[in-house]
Amino acid sequence: MKIQCQIEVINRLHSALNLRNNGKYLKSTLALGKEPKSETEYFILHFSSLNKTGTKYRVKSIKQVFVKYINEGKSTIRFEEPPYDLCIKSESIQLKCFMKLLRSCITGDEKALHLSPLSSLSVTAKNNAPVKLVISDRSQFPAKGLPRTLQSLYLSGLKLCNFRRDILLLKHLAVLDLSNNEIEKLPPEFGRMANLSELHLANNQLGVRGVVDWRWLLGPQITKTLKLLDLTSNKLGHLPKAIWKLEKLVTLKANDNMISRLPATIGRISTLRYFTISSNELQSLPCSLMQCRLEYIDISSNKFDNKQNNSTSDQYSPWQFYVGSLVHLSAKIILKHKIHYASNIIPWTLVEFLDNANMCVCGAPVVNYTHSINKEYDLKDYFRTVVFNNNLSVVEFECYFCSPKCFLKH
Ligand SMILES: [Zn+2]
Numbered sequence: 001m002k003i004q005c006q007i008e009v010i011n012r013l014h015s016a017l018n019l020r021n022n023g024k025y026l027k028s029t030l031a032l033g034k035e036p037k038s039e040t041e042y043f044i045l046h047f048s049s050l051n052k053t054g055t056k057y058r059v060k061s062i063k064q065v066f067v068k069y070i071n072e073g074k075s076t077i078r079f080e081e082p083p084y085d086l087c088i089k090s091e092s093i094q095l096k097c098f099m100k101l102l103r104s105c106i107t108g109d110e111k112a113l114h115l116s117p118l119s120s121l122s123v124t125a126k127n128n129a130p131v132k133l134v135i136s137d138r139s140q141f142p143a144k145g146l147p148r149t150l151q152s153l154y155l156s157g158l159k160l161c162n163f164r165r166d167i168l169l170l171k172h173l174a175v176l177d178l179s180n181n182e183i184e185k186l187p188p189e190f191g192r193m194a195n196l197s198e199l200h201l202a203n204n205q206l207g208v209r210g211v212v213d214w215r216w217l218l219g220p221q222i223t224k225t226l227k228l229l230d231l232t233s234n235k236l237g238h239l240p241k242a243i244w245k246l247e248k249l250v251t252l253k254a255n256d257n258m259i260s261r262l263p264a265t266i267g268r269i270s271t272l273r274y275f276t277i278s279s280n281e282l283q284s285l286p287c288s289l290m291q292c293r294l295e296y297i298d299i300s301s302n303k304f305d306n307k308q309n310n311s312t313s314d315q316y317s318p319w320q321f322y323v324g325s326l327v328h329l330s331a332k333i334i335l336k337h338k339i340h341y342a343s344n345i346i347p348w349t350l351v352e353f354l355d356n357a358n359m360c361v362c363g364a365p366v367v368n369y370t371h372s373i374n375k376e377y378d379l380k381d382y383f384r385t386v387v388f389n390n391n392l393s394v395v396e397f398e399c400y401f402c403s404p405k406c407f408l409k410h
Helices: 012-016 092-105 167-171 190-191 241-245 264-268 287-291 326-336 348-355 404-409
Strands: 002-011 028-032 041-050 054-057 062-066 074-079 086-089 131-132 152-154 175-176 199-200 227-229 249-253 275-276 296-298 371-380 385-387 394-399
Touching: 002 012, 002 041, 002 092, 012 296, 028 092, 054 404, 074 092, 167 394, 264 287, 287 371, 287 394, 326 348
Parallel strands: 131 152, 152 175, 175 199, 199 227, 227 249, 249 275, 275 296, 296 385
Antiparallel strands: 002 028, 002 086, 028 041, 041 054, 062 074, 074 086, 371 394
16 A cells, blocks of 8 residues: 655654754655565555655554544654654545554454555656667567657667658657668658757668658757767768758768768858768868868778869959859858758748858858869868878868958968
8 A cells, every 4th residue: 555645754863862853744655565475574665755765664663653643644653663753744534544554564453454565566667667778689679669768779780671660759769779770761750859869870771772861850859969970881972961950960970981072061060079981982071171170080091082173273263253142142141140041931942052052261151153172281280180091181172262362361
Protein backbone atom coordinates (compact mmCIF):
# COMPACT_ATOMS: atom_id res chain seq x y z
CA MET A 1 0.00 0.00 0.00
CA LYS A 2 1.17 3.51 -0.79
CA ILE A 3 -0.07 6.90 0.37
CA GLN A 4 0.80 10.39 -0.76
CA CYS A 5 1.54 12.65 2.17
CA GLN A 6 3.78 15.27 3.67
CA ILE A 7 6.41 14.13 6.12
CA GLU A 8 8.85 15.72 8.48
CA VAL A 9 11.59 13.44 9.75
CA ILE A 10 12.78 14.31 13.24
CA ASN A 11 15.97 12.83 14.60
CA ARG A 12 15.30 12.55 18.34
CA LEU A 13 19.01 12.63 19.12
CA HIS A 14 19.17 16.04 17.49
CA SER A 15 16.21 17.28 19.52
CA ALA A 16 17.84 15.96 22.69
CA LEU A 17 20.99 17.89 21.82
CA ASN A 18 18.85 20.95 21.14
CA LEU A 19 19.90 21.03 17.50
CA ARG A 20 17.55 23.02 15.36
CA ASN A 21 15.34 21.01 13.10
CA ASN A 22 14.48 22.53 9.75
CA GLY A 23 10.78 21.96 10.44
CA LYS A 24 9.93 21.33 6.83
CA TYR A 25 7.28 18.91 5.68
CA LEU A 26 8.37 17.35 2.40
CA LYS A 27 6.03 16.00 -0.21
CA SER A 28 6.44 12.26 0.21
CA THR A 29 5.23 8.79 -0.58
CA LEU A 30 4.91 6.28 2.21
CA ALA A 31 4.72 2.61 1.31
CA LEU A 32 4.07 -0.42 3.40
CA GLY A 33 5.31 -3.76 2.11
CA LYS A 34 6.47 -7.22 2.87
CA GLU A 35 10.13 -8.17 2.76
CA PRO A 36 10.68 -10.59 -0.15
CA LYS A 37 11.13 -14.23 0.93
CA SER A 38 9.72 -13.48 4.36
CA GLU A 39 6.19 -13.92 5.67
CA THR A 40 6.49 -11.95 8.85
CA GLU A 41 8.92 -9.11 8.13
CA TYR A 42 7.31 -5.82 7.12
CA PHE A 43 8.85 -2.55 6.14
CA ILE A 44 7.86 1.05 5.66
CA LEU A 45 9.48 2.88 2.78
CA HIS A 46 9.67 6.66 2.72
CA PHE A 47 10.34 8.48 -0.56
CA SER A 48 10.53 12.24 -0.90
CA SER A 49 11.62 14.76 -3.48
CA LEU A 50 14.99 14.91 -1.71
CA ASN A 51 15.28 11.17 -1.25
CA LYS A 52 14.27 9.42 -4.45
CA THR A 53 15.88 6.09 -3.57
CA GLY A 54 13.85 5.89 -0.39
CA THR A 55 14.60 5.10 3.25
CA LYS A 56 13.57 1.75 4.66
CA TYR A 57 12.27 1.34 8.22
CA ARG A 58 11.51 -2.02 9.83
CA VAL A 59 8.01 -2.29 11.25
CA LYS A 60 9.50 -4.40 14.06
CA SER A 61 11.50 -1.42 15.26
CA ILE A 62 8.44 0.81 15.72
CA LYS A 63 8.36 2.06 19.30
CA GLN A 64 5.07 3.90 19.26
CA VAL A 65 2.41 5.18 16.87
CA PHE A 66 0.64 8.45 17.73
CA VAL A 67 -2.86 8.61 16.28
CA LYS A 68 -4.56 11.16 18.54
CA TYR A 69 -5.01 13.62 15.68
CA ILE A 70 -5.69 11.09 12.97
CA ASN A 71 -9.10 12.63 12.25
CA GLU A 72 -7.25 15.80 11.27
CA GLY A 73 -4.99 13.75 9.00
CA LYS A 74 -1.99 13.83 11.31
CA SER A 75 -0.03 11.01 12.83
CA THR A 76 3.50 10.20 13.99
CA ILE A 77 5.40 6.94 13.83
CA ARG A 78 8.24 6.67 16.31
CA PHE A 79 11.03 4.20 15.63
CA GLU A 80 13.34 2.75 18.23
CA GLU A 81 16.13 2.31 15.70
CA PRO A 82 16.94 4.62 13.93
CA PRO A 83 15.77 7.12 16.57
CA TYR A 84 13.49 8.93 14.14
CA ASP A 85 9.96 10.25 14.33
CA LEU A 86 8.07 10.40 11.06
CA CYS A 87 5.50 13.17 11.42
CA ILE A 88 2.87 12.52 8.75
CA LYS A 89 0.22 14.82 7.32
CA SER A 90 -2.17 13.30 4.85
CA GLU A 91 -5.79 13.02 3.84
CA SER A 92 -7.43 11.47 6.93
CA ILE A 93 -9.27 8.51 5.35
CA GLN A 94 -6.16 7.49 3.47
CA LEU A 95 -4.07 7.83 6.60
CA LYS A 96 -6.55 5.77 8.63
CA CYS A 97 -6.39 2.94 6.09
CA PHE A 98 -2.60 3.03 6.21
CA MET A 99 -2.55 2.95 10.00
CA LYS A 100 -5.09 0.12 10.12
CA LEU A 101 -2.88 -1.92 7.84
CA LEU A 102 0.18 -1.00 9.86
CA ARG A 103 -1.57 -2.22 13.03
CA SER A 104 -2.27 -5.56 11.35
CA CYS A 105 1.40 -5.81 10.50
CA ILE A 106 2.41 -5.12 14.08
CA THR A 107 -0.15 -7.45 15.66
CA GLY A 108 0.36 -10.09 13.01
CA ASP A 109 -3.33 -10.18 12.02
CA GLU A 110 -2.67 -11.91 8.72
CA LYS A 111 -6.26 -11.75 7.48
CA ALA A 112 -6.10 -8.05 6.88
CA LEU A 113 -2.88 -8.28 4.94
CA HIS A 114 -2.61 -8.36 1.20
CA LEU A 115 0.69 -6.65 0.81
CA SER A 116 3.02 -6.88 -2.11
CA PRO A 117 6.69 -7.75 -1.60
CA LEU A 118 8.78 -4.68 -1.03
CA SER A 119 10.86 -5.09 -4.17
CA SER A 120 7.84 -4.53 -6.38
CA LEU A 121 7.09 -1.20 -4.74
CA SER A 122 9.26 0.64 -7.17
CA VAL A 123 9.99 4.27 -6.56
CA THR A 124 8.96 5.81 -9.82
CA ALA A 125 8.37 4.64 -13.33
CA LYS A 126 11.00 7.14 -14.49
CA ASN A 127 13.87 4.85 -13.55
CA ASN A 128 12.64 2.30 -16.06
CA ALA A 129 12.41 4.71 -18.97
CA PRO A 130 15.31 3.88 -21.33
CA VAL A 131 17.27 6.81 -22.73
CA LYS A 132 19.83 4.88 -24.78
CA LEU A 133 19.36 2.02 -27.20
CA VAL A 134 22.01 0.17 -29.19
CA ILE A 135 20.76 -2.23 -31.83
CA SER A 136 23.37 -4.37 -33.52
CA ASP A 137 21.04 -6.84 -35.17
CA ARG A 138 17.66 -6.29 -36.81
CA SER A 139 16.06 -8.90 -34.54
CA GLN A 140 16.77 -6.63 -31.57
CA PHE A 141 14.22 -3.98 -32.59
CA PRO A 142 11.72 -3.73 -29.69
CA ALA A 143 8.40 -5.36 -30.60
CA LYS A 144 6.48 -2.43 -29.08
CA GLY A 145 8.43 0.07 -31.17
CA LEU A 146 11.23 2.39 -30.18
CA PRO A 147 10.77 3.80 -26.64
CA ARG A 148 9.71 7.47 -26.88
CA THR A 149 12.06 8.37 -24.05
CA LEU A 150 15.23 7.64 -26.07
CA GLN A 151 17.93 10.30 -26.12
CA SER A 152 20.49 8.29 -28.07
CA LEU A 153 19.88 5.62 -30.67
CA TYR A 154 22.55 3.53 -32.38
CA LEU A 155 21.46 1.67 -35.51
CA SER A 156 24.84 1.04 -37.07
CA GLY A 157 25.58 -1.76 -39.54
CA LEU A 158 22.04 -3.07 -40.01
CA LYS A 159 21.93 -2.84 -43.83
CA LEU A 160 18.99 -0.45 -43.61
CA CYS A 161 18.05 0.80 -47.08
CA ASN A 162 15.40 3.21 -45.90
CA PHE A 163 15.23 5.66 -43.08
CA ARG A 164 12.99 4.28 -40.33
CA ARG A 165 10.13 6.71 -39.92
CA ASP A 166 9.48 5.70 -36.30
CA ILE A 167 12.64 7.66 -35.48
CA LEU A 168 10.64 10.82 -36.25
CA LEU A 169 8.53 10.15 -33.15
CA LEU A 170 11.50 10.36 -30.77
CA LYS A 171 11.15 13.92 -29.53
CA HIS A 172 13.99 13.66 -27.02
CA LEU A 173 16.54 12.15 -29.38
CA ALA A 174 19.88 13.96 -29.26
CA VAL A 175 22.24 11.40 -30.82
CA LEU A 176 21.37 9.32 -33.86
CA ASP A 177 23.87 6.89 -35.35
CA LEU A 178 22.81 5.48 -38.70
CA SER A 179 26.33 4.79 -39.93
CA ASN A 180 27.24 1.71 -41.99
CA ASN A 181 23.86 1.26 -43.63
CA GLU A 182 22.59 1.73 -47.16
CA ILE A 183 20.45 4.80 -46.69
CA GLU A 184 20.04 7.04 -49.75
CA LYS A 185 18.02 9.89 -48.25
CA LEU A 186 16.39 11.33 -45.18
CA PRO A 187 12.76 12.51 -45.33
CA PRO A 188 12.05 16.27 -45.21
CA GLU A 189 10.20 15.72 -41.90
CA PHE A 190 13.52 14.83 -40.34
CA GLY A 191 14.09 18.59 -40.09
CA ARG A 192 11.49 18.67 -37.32
CA MET A 193 13.60 16.65 -34.89
CA ALA A 194 13.53 18.99 -31.93
CA ASN A 195 16.60 18.00 -29.95
CA LEU A 196 19.01 16.29 -32.32
CA SER A 197 22.59 17.42 -31.87
CA GLU A 198 24.59 14.56 -33.46
CA LEU A 199 23.81 12.83 -36.73
CA HIS A 200 26.10 10.05 -37.90
CA LEU A 201 25.56 9.03 -41.52
CA ALA A 202 29.01 7.69 -42.40
CA ASN A 203 29.16 4.77 -44.84
CA ASN A 204 25.78 5.10 -46.45
CA GLN A 205 24.57 5.61 -50.00
CA LEU A 206 23.75 9.34 -49.98
CA GLY A 207 24.17 10.65 -53.51
CA VAL A 208 24.27 7.26 -55.18
CA ARG A 209 21.51 8.37 -57.56
CA GLY A 210 23.09 11.76 -58.21
CA VAL A 211 20.40 14.02 -56.79
CA VAL A 212 20.10 14.16 -53.01
CA ASP A 213 17.01 15.38 -51.19
CA TRP A 214 18.37 17.85 -48.65
CA ARG A 215 15.04 19.41 -47.71
CA TRP A 216 15.44 18.20 -44.14
CA LEU A 217 18.21 20.80 -43.80
CA LEU A 218 15.54 23.49 -44.00
CA GLY A 219 13.65 22.05 -41.02
CA PRO A 220 12.68 24.64 -38.45
CA GLN A 221 14.01 22.66 -35.48
CA ILE A 222 17.08 20.74 -36.59
CA THR A 223 18.73 23.88 -37.89
CA LYS A 224 18.81 25.17 -34.32
CA THR A 225 20.20 22.07 -32.60
CA LEU A 226 22.47 20.03 -34.88
CA LYS A 227 26.12 20.31 -33.86
CA LEU A 228 27.72 17.32 -35.55
CA LEU A 229 27.09 16.02 -39.04
CA ASP A 230 29.10 13.07 -40.30
CA LEU A 231 28.72 12.38 -44.03
CA THR A 232 31.96 10.42 -44.42
CA SER A 233 32.14 7.71 -47.11
CA ASN A 234 29.00 8.39 -49.07
CA LYS A 235 28.59 9.10 -52.79
CA LEU A 236 28.18 12.86 -52.60
CA GLY A 237 29.22 14.97 -55.57
CA HIS A 238 28.67 18.21 -53.67
CA LEU A 239 27.58 19.60 -50.35
CA PRO A 240 24.19 21.36 -50.33
CA LYS A 241 24.09 25.16 -50.46
CA ALA A 242 21.58 24.99 -47.60
CA ILE A 243 24.24 23.56 -45.27
CA TRP A 244 24.63 27.02 -43.76
CA LYS A 245 21.11 26.78 -42.31
CA LEU A 246 22.60 24.55 -39.60
CA GLU A 247 23.33 27.54 -37.47
CA LYS A 248 24.82 25.56 -34.53
CA LEU A 249 27.04 23.22 -36.55
CA VAL A 250 30.46 22.74 -34.96
CA THR A 251 31.74 19.58 -36.65
CA LEU A 252 31.30 18.67 -40.30
CA LYS A 253 32.85 15.51 -41.69
CA ALA A 254 32.62 14.82 -45.41
CA ASN A 255 35.73 12.71 -46.05
CA ASP A 256 35.79 10.10 -48.77
CA ASN A 257 33.12 11.38 -51.14
CA MET A 258 33.36 12.79 -54.68
CA ILE A 259 32.95 16.44 -53.85
CA SER A 260 34.56 18.69 -56.44
CA ARG A 261 33.40 22.08 -55.18
CA LEU A 262 32.30 23.55 -51.88
CA PRO A 263 29.35 25.95 -51.69
CA ALA A 264 30.30 29.53 -50.82
CA THR A 265 27.60 29.42 -48.15
CA ILE A 266 29.87 27.30 -45.95
CA GLY A 267 31.50 30.54 -44.85
CA ARG A 268 28.25 31.60 -43.24
CA ILE A 269 28.40 28.87 -40.56
CA SER A 270 29.97 30.97 -37.84
CA THR A 271 29.98 28.10 -35.31
CA LEU A 272 31.97 25.68 -37.49
CA ARG A 273 35.26 24.62 -35.84
CA TYR A 274 36.11 21.13 -37.19
CA PHE A 275 35.89 20.46 -40.88
CA THR A 276 37.26 17.38 -42.58
CA ILE A 277 36.95 16.86 -46.33
CA SER A 278 39.88 14.60 -47.17
CA SER A 279 39.75 12.13 -50.09
CA ASN A 280 37.50 14.16 -52.35
CA GLU A 281 38.01 15.92 -55.69
CA LEU A 282 38.44 19.52 -54.63
CA GLN A 283 40.63 21.72 -56.83
CA SER A 284 40.11 24.93 -54.89
CA LEU A 285 38.32 26.26 -51.82
CA PRO A 286 35.77 29.08 -51.67
CA CYS A 287 37.28 32.21 -50.17
CA SER A 288 34.29 32.41 -47.83
CA LEU A 289 35.86 29.54 -45.89
CA MET A 290 38.41 32.02 -44.59
CA GLN A 291 35.60 33.63 -42.63
CA CYS A 292 35.14 30.44 -40.57
CA ARG A 293 37.11 30.27 -37.37
CA LEU A 294 38.21 26.68 -37.86
CA GLU A 295 40.35 24.99 -35.26
CA TYR A 296 40.90 21.95 -37.42
CA ILE A 297 40.70 21.41 -41.15
CA ASP A 298 41.68 18.28 -43.10
CA ILE A 299 41.85 18.71 -46.88
CA SER A 300 44.36 15.96 -47.63
CA SER A 301 44.02 13.71 -50.70
CA ASN A 302 42.16 16.08 -52.99
CA LYS A 303 43.04 17.42 -56.44
CA PHE A 304 44.53 20.76 -55.54
CA ASP A 305 47.49 20.12 -57.83
CA ASN A 306 45.32 20.39 -60.94
CA LYS A 307 45.59 24.12 -61.49
CA GLN A 308 42.55 25.51 -63.19
CA ASN A 309 43.76 28.85 -64.54
CA ASN A 310 40.26 29.49 -65.77
CA SER A 311 40.39 33.18 -65.07
CA THR A 312 43.00 35.86 -64.89
CA SER A 313 42.99 39.33 -63.46
CA ASP A 314 42.99 40.71 -67.01
CA GLN A 315 39.33 39.87 -67.26
CA TYR A 316 38.73 41.90 -64.20
CA SER A 317 38.62 45.65 -64.01
CA PRO A 318 37.30 48.09 -61.42
CA TRP A 319 34.76 49.24 -64.01
CA GLN A 320 32.93 46.02 -63.51
CA PHE A 321 31.87 47.07 -60.01
CA TYR A 322 28.64 48.87 -60.62
CA VAL A 323 26.01 50.11 -58.21
CA GLY A 324 23.65 47.23 -58.79
CA SER A 325 19.92 46.83 -59.06
CA LEU A 326 17.50 47.22 -56.18
CA VAL A 327 17.45 43.44 -55.76
CA HIS A 328 21.23 43.39 -55.52
CA LEU A 329 21.29 46.20 -52.99
CA SER A 330 18.62 44.69 -50.79
CA ALA A 331 20.21 41.24 -51.06
CA LYS A 332 23.47 42.69 -49.77
CA ILE A 333 21.68 44.23 -46.80
CA ILE A 334 19.90 40.97 -45.97
CA LEU A 335 23.14 39.00 -46.12
CA LYS A 336 25.22 41.58 -44.34
CA HIS A 337 22.87 41.80 -41.38
CA LYS A 338 22.07 38.07 -41.44
CA ILE A 339 18.35 38.77 -41.70
CA HIS A 340 16.36 35.54 -41.65
CA TYR A 341 14.85 34.51 -44.98
CA ALA A 342 13.04 31.40 -46.12
CA SER A 343 10.73 30.35 -48.92
CA ASN A 344 7.67 30.78 -46.68
CA ILE A 345 8.43 34.50 -46.41
CA ILE A 346 9.84 35.46 -49.82
CA PRO A 347 9.62 33.84 -53.29
CA TRP A 348 11.86 30.82 -53.64
CA THR A 349 13.62 32.45 -56.60
CA LEU A 350 14.87 35.13 -54.23
CA VAL A 351 15.83 32.49 -51.66
CA GLU A 352 17.88 30.81 -54.35
CA PHE A 353 19.40 34.13 -55.38
CA LEU A 354 20.46 34.79 -51.79
CA ASP A 355 21.77 31.25 -51.28
CA ASN A 356 23.83 31.59 -54.45
CA ALA A 357 25.53 34.75 -53.25
CA ASN A 358 29.28 34.61 -52.93
CA MET A 359 31.45 36.16 -50.32
CA CYS A 360 34.29 38.61 -50.80
CA VAL A 361 37.67 37.85 -49.23
CA CYS A 362 36.75 40.56 -46.73
CA GLY A 363 33.56 38.71 -45.74
CA ALA A 364 31.11 41.07 -47.41
CA PRO A 365 28.42 39.58 -49.66
CA VAL A 366 28.97 39.57 -53.43
CA VAL A 367 25.83 39.33 -55.53
CA ASN A 368 26.60 41.34 -58.65
CA TYR A 369 28.64 38.97 -60.71
CA THR A 370 30.08 35.56 -60.94
CA HIS A 371 33.64 36.18 -62.09
CA SER A 372 36.23 34.85 -59.76
CA ILE A 373 40.00 34.80 -59.53
CA ASN A 374 41.96 31.90 -58.15
CA LYS A 375 44.57 33.00 -55.66
CA GLU A 376 46.81 31.07 -53.34
CA TYR A 377 46.61 31.52 -49.61
CA ASP A 378 48.37 29.78 -46.76
CA LEU A 379 45.78 27.98 -44.66
CA LYS A 380 48.03 28.20 -41.63
CA ASP A 381 47.51 31.95 -41.62
CA TYR A 382 43.84 31.35 -41.03
CA PHE A 383 43.31 28.07 -39.16
CA ARG A 384 44.95 26.55 -36.11
CA THR A 385 45.45 22.95 -37.30
CA VAL A 386 45.75 22.14 -40.98
CA VAL A 387 46.08 18.62 -42.34
CA PHE A 388 47.27 18.60 -45.92
CA ASN A 389 49.56 16.58 -48.16
CA ASN A 390 53.29 16.66 -47.36
CA ASN A 391 52.94 19.37 -44.73
CA LEU A 392 51.97 21.87 -47.41
CA SER A 393 49.35 24.38 -46.50
CA VAL A 394 49.16 26.72 -49.50
CA VAL A 395 45.96 26.20 -51.42
CA GLU A 396 44.15 27.87 -54.26
CA PHE A 397 41.06 29.80 -53.26
CA GLU A 398 38.26 30.87 -55.55
CA CYS A 399 38.07 34.56 -54.76
CA TYR A 400 35.32 37.12 -55.23
CA PHE A 401 35.53 40.83 -54.56
CA CYS A 402 32.94 43.26 -53.32
CA SER A 403 34.66 46.47 -54.42
CA PRO A 404 37.64 47.83 -56.38
CA LYS A 405 39.24 48.51 -53.00
CA CYS A 406 39.11 44.82 -51.97
CA PHE A 407 40.18 43.79 -55.45
CA LEU A 408 43.32 45.93 -55.37
CA LYS A 409 44.11 45.09 -51.76
CA HIS A 410 44.16 41.33 -52.17
ZN1 LIG B 1 35.37 43.01 -49.87
